[in-house]
Amino acid sequence: MNVITYSHARNALKTVLDTVVRDVDVTIISRRDAEGDAVVMSLAHYNSLMETLHLLSTPANARALAHAIEQDRAGQAQPRTLLEADGD
Structure with missing residues (x-):
């Protein structure tokens, strides 16, 4: 800063x-x-901060994200294949 x-x-x-x-x-x-x-x-930095605030704005979502981070740090993350968009 x-x-x-x-x-x-x-x-x-x-x-x-x-x-x-x-x-x-x-x-x-x-x-x-x-x-x-x-x-x-920068606008990118601002948008990133706003997205983080949005994702953490509800206690349930904040808990889910914290749990996912804990799983990743514990080596329990599993790769997944992304689904293709329908093109709508």
């Missing part, structure tokens, strides 16, 4: 954007006078 000033972000916006996309990281833009800081991240 990088922290930069508003002035630096304004002067180097392309570099800031290229960095967050390349590094799959976030950059915090710090502003003076308690105006509130901001976070810059």
Whole structure:
């Protein structure tokens, strides 16, 4: 995670954007006078975070995912063949 000033972000916006996309990281833009800081991240990183929040949003789904991770770590994972889409 990088922290930069508003002035630096304004002067180097392309570099800031290229960095967050390349590094799959976030950059915090710090502003003076308690105006509130901001976070810059790639759309892919944002979408990934939103998907994770969605998958963990219900206790039952969170438990199922935790159980699947435990099984994988214990070497109990089994490969499966994916079904083909119907083309609808």
